[in-house]
Amino acid sequence: MNTSNQVVAPAGEAFIAGFLSHDFASALALATPDARFEILPLGVAGSLAIEGKSFFADLSAAFPDLGFTLTHQFTTSDGSTCARVRIEGTQAGDFRGLVNQEKHMDLEGGWLIRTQAGKVTSVRVFWCQNMLYRRFAVKRNDQITITA
Amino acid sequence: MNPSTQPVRRFFEAYKAHDLDAMVAMCDFNADMDYVPFEVARRQRVVRGTGKVHGIGKTIWSALIDAFPDLSNDITWIDADGQGNVAVEVHIGGTQAKAFGTIPAASQRYWVPHLFTFKVNDRGLITGISAFWDGADMNRQLGYAEVD
Numbered sequence: 001m002n003t004s005n006q007v008v009a010p011a012g013e014a015f016i017a018g019f020l021s022h023d024f025a026s027a028l029a030l031a032t033p034d035a036r037f038e039i040l041p042l043g044v045a046g047s048l049a050i051e052g053k054s055f056f057a058d059l060s061a062a063f064p065d066l067g068f069t070l071t072h073q074f075t076t077s078d079g080s081t082c083a084r085v086r087i088e089g090t091q092a093g094d095f096r097g098l099v100n101q102e103k104h105m106d107l108e109g110g111w112l113i114r115t116q117a118g119k120v121t122s123v124r125v126f127w128c129q130n131m132l133y134r135r136f137a138v139k140r141n142d143q144i145t146i147t148a
Numbered sequence: 149m150n151p152s153t154q155p156v157r158r159f160f161e162a163y164k165a166h167d168l169d170a171m172v173a174m175c176d177f178n179a180d181m182d183y184v185p186f187e188v189a190r191r192q193r194v195v196r197g198t199g200k201v202h203g204i205g206k207t208i209w210s211a212l213i214d215a216f217p218d219l220s221n222d223i224t225w226i227d228a229d230g231q232g233n234v235a236v237e238v239h240i241g242g243t244q245a246k247a248f249g250t251i252p253a254a255s256q257r258y259w260v261p262h263l264f265t266f267k268v269n270d271r272g273l274i275t276g277i278s279a280f281w282d283g284a285d286m287n288r289q290l291g292y293a294e295v296d
Binding site: 041074075076077078084109110124126139140141 | 150184185187189225227228229230231233234235237261262263265278280281282283284285287288293294295296
């Protein structure tokens with residue numbers, strides 16, 4: 001019998017909370033082993049355990065002062081969580097083809113976490129790659145190493 | 149079906165029918181609008197897709213319908229919570245017949261996944277719309293490689 005009055009957050013919201021607190025291992029523990037991870041603007045589509053972990057590691061390495069801000073989230077009747085997340089940081093290393101210019105970037109995206117039986121089954125991130133390119137003065141999306 | 153999803157479905161049906169008046173009629177007069185990727189760099193300032201449905205919303209939608217005469221959409225998932233928050237995964241696109249912003253018409257077609265969130269009040273009117281998509285993907289499909 002559960003005697004605790006503590007309200008358990010939906011799996012998607014708990015996943016976002018883990019991610020936002022830079023605790024990717026805790027976030028990953030809420031997912032099924034075959035959970036999917038997609039950030040299509042970055043060309044990332046694969047396993048949360050591999051591609052998701054790699055994305056988080058690359059982002060943290062390139063932006064050591066990385067910060068996340070959750071501005072809105074809700075969980076729908078089928079257990080999906082929709083979150084609006086701002087990513088901010090100052091570049092200190094190359095990131096996915098973007099050469100280090102020591103610029104500050106902020107990027108707002110929509111995160112859609114799908115769940116089944118209380119486990120995260122997919123994480124899909126929607127953001128605009130052109131917004132990211134603008135922060136780094138990239139002029140053409142087919143030549144991202146050339147900046148103004 | 150959650151009742152909050154019904155006005156949102158009707159909104160996208162009206163969008164597909166290019167019925168701007170019906171789209172706006174689904175929204176409260178003071179409804180907010182935030183098309184996050186929509187940022188146009190001008191000499192002195194950046195114009196963003198943030199404002200009111202009856203202002204910038206009508207302007208953006210009418211410009212899209214004008215530039216893409218076969219503009220259409222296809223909802224792939226929609227759900228809501230019990231507080232009037234609605235999330236939608238939807239593909240939107242069409243064939244370009246006229247210039248859209250800085251993108252010259254090259255008769256190319258785009259079809260891009262979007263994540264929308266809506267807020268629906270207890271009168272069944274939309275009071276807020278936010279959207280995320282990859283503008284770089286849209287531009288690439290239209291044959292335009294410039295970031296701005």
